[in-house]
Amino acid sequence: MSAEYMALFEQHIGVPIVLVETTSWAQTLEFARQRQCDIVSLAMDVSARRDFLHFTQPYLTAPLVLVTSINELFVDSLKQISGKKVGIVKGYAINEVLKTNYSKVVFVEIESVEKGFDLVRKGELFGVVNTLPVAGHKIQQGYFGQLKIATKLDESLFLSVGVRSDMPLLQ
Secondary structure, three states, X not given: OHHHHHHHHHHHHXXXXXXXXXXXXXXXXXXXXXXXXXXXXXXXXXXXXXOOEEEOOOOEEEEEEEEEEXXXXXXXXXXXXXXOEEEEEOOOOOHHHHHHHOOOOEEEEEOOHHHHHHHHHOOOOOEEEEEHHHHHXXXXXXXXXXXXXXXXXXXXXXXXXXXXXXXXXXX
16 A cells, blocks of 8 residues: 555655665664665654654554464453463554553564564464554465454554655655
């Protein structure tokens, strides 16, 4: 979805937008901090990022879900899974909220959704929290019949475009 939005933005401004590939969310944030990229297509506006990024109004809301093994039972709430290990992608803005709201869950930082899903498949994690669009897509692409969405959380990500704070014209 974000690639399609970037293509629309590119048409509107008449300037090419070139993808800078990264291997993880943490690397994406580091590239933005070091000015190795000018735009982060989907980011949550949090105070820790405002020293290097300015944010548009949110243009996408993505509910969070818990992905587990296909063999696990439905989960009403993360509060049900006290003591279980759940992966969260390192550097996500929502992580502190999750740790506070679900203090009895053992959150484990993972480098990427795929690495977390692999750990769930191996039985090393109970589940992974991520957005519904990403989780659904990743399950269809590589984990169909192995993983499932076990529940929807009350929390959502409100995603904006982040642009270099030293280039206000971009915003």
